[in-house]
Amino acid sequence: MNYLYNNNKLLISKANLLYNLNMLLSIVKDKSKISPVLKANAYGIGLIEFAEILDEYGIERFCVAKVIEASRLRENGFKQEILILGHIEEENIKYCVENNITITIHDEYSLNNLIIMSKEYGWFPKVHIKYNTGMNRIGFDDKNHICKIFERNSVEKTLDIEGIFSHLSKVYDGDLDFTLSQINKFEDLIHELDVMNLRPNLVHLLSSGGIILYNSHIYDMCRPGCLLYGLLPDRSYFKDYTFKEIITFKSKIIQIHHLEKGKSVGYSSGFITDRNSKIAILPLGYADGLPRRLSNMGRVIINGKYYPIVGNISMDMCAVDVTGIDDINVGDEVIIIGKQGASSISIISISEALDTVRTEIVINISDRIEKIFIDKF
Ligand SMILES: Cc1ncc(COP(=O)(O)O)c(C=O)c1O
The missing domain is CATH 2.40.37.10 (Lyase, Ornithine Decarboxylase; Chain A, domain 1)
Known part of the structure; x- marks a missing residue:
């Protein structure tokens, strides 16, 4: 019922999206390591439409921030692995387990709660553990504590701990020392897990900026968001790779x-x-x-x-x-x-005039706007 929209339109260039994906692949080298971040309606361009393009492209994993986003993907038939990067409310855990949606464990409360539920209902939920290496948003602070979680689980086998991850907070600011301190902390933990022979299958750290600047730390997976949408900030240190606005x-x-x-x-x-x-x-x-x-x-x-x-x-x-x-x-x-x-x-010219990030401009484009994926502009 496209005639119900008015004269406003958002045209999304499939060609530019594919260009960005190919540029990303030239860095990551392995498609199976790319787990695009589709939160906030795929940064405003349309979750389901973008997921369809990624599906055709052969992407096997998606990341989202919230259960509602994961459920939209499942309800639309997407079979890919889905990792929820954010907090999951207790009442939504059952939905995640029943729909093969991977849960992030970020604190003692969410851990214990999931262990108790898993024992009670006979679940073996797929989880990733989040390590707080300096952003101080969500995640466990203590490396030794995380090692103990892995150790305990290797005996009890209550959780399917598929992954361990962290998130860099100052890549876009060019704060090399801070970023390296985060990377070193993460590396230390991974080393400990290696020594204990408890390293999970999916170790991941990098989102867009990190993928470009620290690609020797891609490990088993990466979580690109803004670069896919051509929304990398305009910084000289990103200039080796061009991504197109879409x-x-x-x-x-x-x-x-x-x-x-x-x-x-x-x-x-x-x-x-x-x-x-x-x-x-x-x-x-x-x-x-x-x-x-x-x-x-x-x-x-x-x-x-x-x-x-x-x-x-x-x-x-x-x-x-x-x-x-x-x-x-x-x-x-x-x-x-x-x-x-x-x-x-450009999106950048607007975000700079308003002193905000580019993503804020696009995620606010409303669902009253007709979104049309076209092959070229
Ligand atoms: C944990 C996590 N990973 C990946 C991303 C994607 O980041 P970017 O859009 O910079 O690639 C985000 C976005 O905020 C995030 O919170």
Whole structure:
């Protein structure tokens, strides 16, 4: 029922996605080690659609953050291994066990709880242990404690401990010392597990930035997110590899006003015309994923040229100043993110203007927007 959407569209380039996957493969070398991170609706582009592309590409494992994301994949028939990287609520454990969804164990409470449940119900749940090497988000702090967990489980055999992992927190900041201290801590633990002959099958540490900068530490698996979506931060140390942005975000003009000088536009008179003006209205607002902070600050592309967003962006609409341009009309296409002619608006330019990360821009593109996967832009 695509006709139920309005004029806003998110075009996703399958060609650029495949390009990014191939670029990643040229670093990782082995497809079976790639476990893409599909959280937050696959960084806003569409969980199921992206999972289908990855399935065709031959990807065997997915990572998500929450049970609801894993369940959407299972309900849509995906048979891949799925690792939930985040915390799992007690009431969702049964669902994970019954649907072959791998659980992250990150603290004593989640560990004991799972052991008790497994004994009671005769489960042998697949788990990965999370080691906190410095990010101080979730994970066990103590290497020796983790070794004891492995030791105890080698006797009791209550859990199927398939993996051990950690997460680097300052790769994108270029903080080499901090990152190396995290890597060294992780290496120490893996060494201990090797010595005890208890190293699990899947040792993993790296997400996008780490895959590029520290690829000698890919081990058995890696968890790329933003690089697949062409969202690596613009840092000179990532320049050896190019990844392409994959989206074009478009709207259309739905009305045009000719306003005299001194008229107000939008909520709270956020813009007052300083000349006789031609103002184009778009059916796109902050509920659609156009950040409200772009009010009186952002710009769009129409017929290959830039025009400013004026006034306060409202929930469902915004206004663009096209004064002096006769050949702009109702129905004309408007580029919010993407290229037209020689002009382009990248996700990075928006995230930098708003002093945020690129991923925040894309994950907020709403499900009111029609998402269309196309072969090329
Ligand atoms: C544990 C973990 N692994 C992997 C990723 C993917 O990170 P990136 O998008 O930088 O590749 C994330 C994302 O935040 C994460 O939390």
